[in-house]
Amino acid sequence: MLTPAQVTEHLHAEIPLTRAMQLSVSTWDGTTVTLHAPLAPNQNHADTAFGGSISTAGIMAGFCLLYLLFNDRNISTRILIQKSATEYLRPIDGDFASSASAPPPDKLEEFISTVQRKRRCRIEINSQVTSRHMLAATHTGLFVAMLY
Amino acid sequence: MLTPAQVTEHLHAEIPLTRAMQLSVSTWDGTTVTLHAPLAPNQNHADTAFGGSISTAGIMAGFCLLYLLFNDRNISTRILIQKSATEYLRPIDGDFASSASAPPPDKLEEFISTVQRKRRCRIEINSQVTSRHMLAATHTGLFVAMLY
Numbered sequence: 001m002l003t004p005a006q007v008t009e010h011l012h013a014e015i016p017l018t019r020a021m022q023l024s025v026s027t028w029d030g031t032t033v034t035l036h037a038p039l040a041p042n043q044n045h046a047d048t049a050f051g052g053s054i055s056t057a058g059i060m061a062g063f064c065l066l067y068l069l070f071n072d073r074n075i076s077t078r079i080l081i082q083k084s085a086t087e088y089l090r091p092i093d094g095d096f097a098s099s100a101s102a103p104p105p106d107k108l109e110e111f112i113s114t115v116q117r118k119r120r121c122r123i124e125i126n127s128q129v130t131s132r133h134m135l136a137a138t139h140t141g142l143f144v145a146m147l148y
Numbered sequence: 149m150l151t152p153a154q155v156t157e158h159l160h161a162e163i164p165l166t167r168a169m170q171l172s173v174s175t176w177d178g179t180t181v182t183l184h185a186p187l188a189p190n191q192n193h194a195d196t197a198f199g200g201s202i203s204t205a206g207i208m209a210g211f212c213l214l215y216l217l218f219n220d221r222n223i224s225t226r227i228l229i230q231k232s233a234t235e236y237l238r239p240i241d242g243d244f245a246s247s248a249s250a251p252p253p254d255k256l257e258e259f260i261s262t263v264q265r266k267r268r269c270r271i272e273i274n275s276q277v278t279s280r281h282m283l284a285a286t287h288t289g290l291f292v293a294m295l296y
Contacts (some may be wrong), residue, residue, distance in 0.1 A: 014193035017201055020168030045162035051229040052207050053165055056200030081199040085233040 001072055004028055007064060018060065021053055025064055026097070030072065033064045034099040039092070049092035049136075054129055057098035058139025059084055061127035065100040066143055069108070070115075076148040077115065082122065083142040092131040098139070100127040111145075120146040149220055152176055155212060166208065169201055173212055174245070178220065181212045182247040187240070197240035197284075202277055205246035206287025207232055209275035213248040214291055217256070218263075224296040225263065230270065231290035240279040246287070248275040259293075268294040 002010075004025040012019040026036045035057060042053035063079055070077045102108050103123075114121040122144045129137035150158075152173040160167040174184045183205060190201035211227055218225045250256050251271075262269040270292045277285035 015198050015200075016189050016191060017165075017168065017198055020165065020189075041164050041168075043164060046226060046228065050163050050165055051232060052163075052200070052204030055203045055207070055232055055234075059200050059203070078194060080194065080239075081236060083233070083235050084199060084203050085231070086203075087231050088229060091228075 002028075002068065007068065011060070011064075017056065021056065023057065023060060028064075028068050032099055032101040033061060033068055034097055035061055035064060036095065036097050038095050042096075046091070047093070049096055049131070051086070051088060054088060054092065054096070054137045055084060055086040055139065057096065057129055058086055058127045058137065059141055061098040061100040062125035062139070062141040062143060065102065065125055066123070066145055069102055069112070070145065073112065075112070075116065077145045078148060079143055079145050081141055081143050085140045086137055088137050090134065090136050092129075092136045094131050096129055096131040096136065098127050098129045100125050115145050115147060120144055150216065155216065159208070159212075165204065169204065171205060171208060176212075176216050180247055180249040181209060181216055182245055183209055183212065184243065184245050186243050190244075194239070195241070197244055197279070199234070199236060202236060202240065202244070202285050203232060203234040203287065205244065205277055206234055206275045206285065207289055209246040209248040210273035210287070210289040210291060213250065213273055214271070214293055217250055217260070218293065221260065223260070223264065225293045226296060227291055227293050229289055229291050233288045234285055236285050238282065238284050240277070240284045242279050244277055244279040244284060246275050246277045248273050263293050263295060268292060
C-alpha cells in the first residue's frame with residue numbers, strides 16, 4: 001500500500017502542474033483520499049484561489065482515489081478523465097483541500113470486476129473542495145479506467 | 149488596446165499557475181482571443197496533455213475574452229468564474245491552443261449595458277481547445293463580471 005508521500009512524489013514526477021501547484025496527498029484510509037494545496041502558488045488576480053487550480057484539485061482527488069483503489073488491489077490501470085465539471089461556491093482565501101471517497105462496497109466491487117472483465121469501465125466520482133472548514137467547490141469527474 | 153504580450157505579462161504576474169503552464173495570449177482581434185500552451189509543462193502520466201491544464205486553458209480563454217472586451221471599452225471589471233465544465237474529446241500529444249469568441253453584437257451590447265446598469269451580470273462563454281488542427285476539448289464557463 002502506497003503512503004501519501006509516495007503518491008505525492010509520483011504525481012509530482014508524472015504531472016508537472018501538480019508540482020507547480022504544490023498539491024500533495026495528505027491522507028488515504030482505503031476509502032477516502034484528501035489532497036492539500038497551499039494558496040500562494042494557486043492565487044488569482046483577486047488574491048483568492050484560481051478557478052483552474054480549484055478544478056485541478058477536484059480532478060486530482062478523483063484521479064488519486066481511483067489510482068489508490070486499484071493500487072491497493074495490485075491491479076495496473078491507466079486512468080483518464082473524460083468530463084470534468086466544477087461549481088465554485090465561495091471564494092477561497094486560504095490553503096484548501098480536495099477529497100473524494102470510494103462508492104459503496106457493492107458498487108465499487110462491480111466497477112472493479114467490470115474493469116477486470118472488459119478491460120475498461122467508466123465511473124463518475126464526486127469530489128469536494130474545502131477551505132477553512134467550509135465547502136468551497138464541488139467537482140464531478142467522469143473517469144475511465146483501463147487495464148494495462 | 150492591450151497587445152497579446154501585455155495580457156500575457158498581466159496573467160503571469162497575477163495568476164502564477166498560468167506562468168507555470170507557460171500559457172500565453174497569441175491573438176486578439178476584438179472578437180476572438182486565442183491562447184497557446186506548450187505540451188511539456190502541461191503533460192500527464194500518459195505523456196499527453198493533463199486534464200487540469202486543458203480545463204484551465206478553457207477557463208482562461210473565456211476569462212481573457214471578457215477581460216479584453218471590457219478593457220477595449222475602458223470599463224474596469226472584476227471577472228470571476230462560477231461554473232466550469234470540460235469535455236475531453238481526444239488525447240492531446242502536442243502543443244495546444246484555446247480560443248473563445250464574443251457573442252453576437254446585440255447580445256454582447258446587452259451584456260455590457262447590463263453590467264454598467266446593474267454593476268454585475270453573468271454570461272456563459274464557450275471555448276474550444278485544439279491541437280494539431282483538431283478539436284480536442286470543449287469548455288463551458290459561467291462567468292460573472294462586476295464593475296469596480
